[in-house]
Amino acid sequence: MEDIKDCSIIKIKDSVDLFLNDDHYLMVYYMNTRQRKSFRINDSMVNLLQTIDGKKSVKEIVDIMLNEHEVEEEQTRSVIEMLYSHKILTPVMTEQSFLTAEEVDRYTRQINYFSEFSGSEIDGLKAQKKLFDSHIAVFGCGAVGGNIAVQLAMAGVGSFTLYDDDFVEVSDAARHIYYDENSIGEKKVNALKRELLSINSKINVETVDNYMHPDSDVNSIITDSDFIINTLDEPYIGYTSAKISRLCVKHNKPHYIAGGFDAHLASTGELIIPYITPCVECYASHFKVALKDWKPKKHPVIDRFRDIGGLASMSLFSSSFASIEIVKYLTGITDINQSFKIRGEFLFHDMSLKYLNLRKDPDCKVCGKGAPE
Ligand SMILES: [Zn+2]
Numbered sequence: 001m002e003d004i005k006d007c008s009i010i011k012i013k014d015s016v017d018l019f020l021n022d023d024h025y026l027m028v029y030y031m032n033t034r035q036r037k038s039f040r041i042n043d044s045m046v047n048l049l050q051t052i053d054g055k056k057s058v059k060e061i062v063d064i065m066l067n068e069h070e071v072e073e074e075q076t077r078s079v080i081e082m083l084y085s086h087k088i089l090t091p092v093m094t095e096q097s098f099l100t101a102e103e104v105d106r107y108t109r110q111i112n113y114f115s116e117f118s119g120s121e122i123d124g125l126k127a128q129k130k131l132f133d134s135h136i137a138v139f140g141c142g143a144v145g146g147n148i149a150v151q152l153a154m155a156g157v158g159s160f161t162l163y164d165d166d167f168v169e170v171s172d173a174a175r176h177i178y179y180d181e182n183s184i185g186e187k188k189v190n191a192l193k194r195e196l197l198s199i200n201s202k203i204n205v206e207t208v209d210n211y212m213h214p215d216s217d218v219n220s221i222i223t224d225s226d227f228i229i230n231t232l233d234e235p236y237i238g239y240t241s242a243k244i245s246r247l248c249v250k251h252n253k254p255h256y257i258a259g260g261f262d263a264h265l266a267s268t269g270e271l272i273i274p275y276i277t278p279c280v281e282c283y284a285s286h287f288k289v290a291l292k293d294w295k296p297k298k299h300p301v302i303d304r305f306r307d308i309g310g311l312a313s314m315s316l317f318s319s320s321f322a323s324i325e326i327v328k329y330l331t332g333i334t335d336i337n338q339s340f341k342i343r344g345e346f347l348f349h350d351m352s353l354k355y356l357n358l359r360k361d362p363d364c365k366v367c368g369k370g371a372p373e
Helices: 043-051 058-069 073-085 101-106 108-118 121-132 145-155 170-174 188-199 219-223 237-250 280-290 312-331
Strands: 010-012 016-021 025-030 035-040 089-091 135-139 159-163 204-208 227-230 255-257 270-272 344-347 352-355
Touching: 043 058, 043 073, 058 073, 073 089, 089 121, 101 108, 101 121, 108 121, 121 312, 135 145, 145 159, 145 188, 145 227, 145 312, 159 188, 188 204, 219 237, 227 237, 227 312, 237 255, 237 270, 237 280, 255 312, 270 280, 270 312, 312 344
Parallel strands: 135 159, 135 227, 159 204, 227 255
Antiparallel strands: 010 089, 016 025, 025 035, 255 270, 344 352
């Protein structure tokens, strides 16, 4: 019990519900992870649970159990230890130096959520602090990239670099929750920066008003960031994703490829953790093999301009899915190396979600054996 000392004030975690079943079993329901556990219980344990009120220290509780309920000190301590090891109780945060009271108040539900996965309330606060300290680069401030930035700002991410040279058009007001009629004609990076600062005036936002050319040097943006998101579909998403993923693997930076609505309508995107999950080149090799027998016929219609359809809610779905994965990665509350998802697609007509079955290519020339040292 490294976090629990005699002077620690302890309480039952906010995210845990407790029920008594026939007075013999304690049913524990973990509301965030949806787990259930049950324990045999006796009257002494019921008394102990009633004594743990978030105001008394371990020492006070041990004394009350001894003096009022004749329970030996060792026995009380071992039950407290058992409740702690099962993530049922936590030390109450009284004083800590890394978050202000205002910050704890603002993010209290998130901290509660994180703490159920990670252990104690202190671990939940540490996870929140990791978000404050994170710097995210967002290439492409469209319906997916911009909405990811908005959600990460809401989650408390402290620094952003936004990269896009596009202007807000009238159709953007129908597809983005952060561009409205007043933004039309404005640079997307400026309109999105204003939105992020309206969510949290304390965050740092840098903007880069550039088009992605083959010789555009984005190395320093990538090395200065903890996590990189690419949704730039100009000149086209395949090109920008290959370029950014290659640089991110080189600098060992986790990244998310989430744009390209023309090829898939509501993609869950690709979380890429270099050398663990497939990189963009691994996906490209996969499709080269999977589509080797597909021979394009001549297009019967020439010079067509096509704007692929979609609903704002579908890009919000993609951006929300990506944001959850990114928050999991940045906070480290789950072992994402074991639980990541490969690219999937949500289908509107039957509400299904289908994932590709793909693993990292061991011979990949970017992240595999063939990669330059
Ligand atoms: Zn690869």
